[in-house]
Amino acid sequence: MKPKPNLFIVGAPKCGTTTLHRILEQHPDICMSSFKEPHYFATDFDAPQYIRNERTYLNLFRQPDRKVVGESSPLYLYSDAAPHAIHKSNPDAKIIIAIRHPVDLVVSLHNALLANGKEDIKDLAEALELEQIRGQGKNLPRHCKPEIVVQYRTIARISERIRHYLEVFSPSQIFFCSLEELSKTPEQVLSEICNFLEIDNPNDDIVIDSFNSRKSVRSKFIQRMFVLTPFETKQRIKKLIPSPIIQFINQLNQSSKFDQVVDLETIEKLNLGFEQEVKALTELTGLCLTSTYQPSAAMQSK
Secondary structure, three states: OOOOOOEEEOOOOOOOHHHHHHHHOOOOOEEEOOOOOOOOOOOOOOOOOOOOOHHHHHOOOOOOOOOEEEEEOHHHHHOOOHHHHHHHHOOOOEEEEEEOOHHHHHHHHHHHHHHOOOOOOOOHHHHHHOHHHHOOOOOOOOOOOOHHHHOHHHHHOOHHHHHHHHHHOOHHHEEEEEHHHHHHOHHHHHHHHHHHHOOOOOHHHOOOOOOOOOOOEOOHHHHHHHOOOOHHHHHHHHHHOOHHHHHHHHHHOEOOOOOOOOOHHHHHHHHHHOHHHHHHHHHHHOOOOOOOOOOOHHHHOO
């Protein structure tokens, strides 16, 4: 039996989990899964690309003898099943939770889902109005799996999900970082993570960059074929088409960075709605969160 993972980057989406994964996989003492976001332990969520077979899951870790064996699945944070399943698999597991200001998270997630074809409502305010009915399984984008990803305010309310993990794991087993810190001082974040994992910090040997710059897709068919298909199907495609060609096709299918303009009224409503959430996140994590989208002076004076 292969050693089981002992490091889990559990979220949140659009908070730097891809960058963390790509940075940590360069560390000589760390083996990160070859396939990001397997969501093996999130058994209460379903999507074609999620892995459910234990043998397939463990085979993702190509160097399981390393001191740290880890994976990144950002929806673990919202799964009721994942914390307990991870703890059952490895009670000593270390957890990394990346966060950002909830307003920025909502805007970034909506942009990303529009860009990759999982959201079909271009106006963020309209998409927010649909949250309740979408929560009932109605009016969902065709290729949106699991459905929780378009529950934008639910995704952005990270504090209650953090409390869920703190009920299962000791605070000493959980490391918090913010996307702002990761963007401004990545070397410092890496050093702190290495201390948290009790491994050396080979800073000079690791390329630190943002590995998930957002781009839109030209062909949704190619996106579904090479990205959103079940893992086993991807493996069969790789046997027919060499990985470098698949990567080249995916690169050709990406267009320039996609940003949707958000109206000021929506931003102000979000800022007001998330005031208590920001306070709760700061109290739980000790991190100071600032938003790119600040309320207008008129709104602040009310």
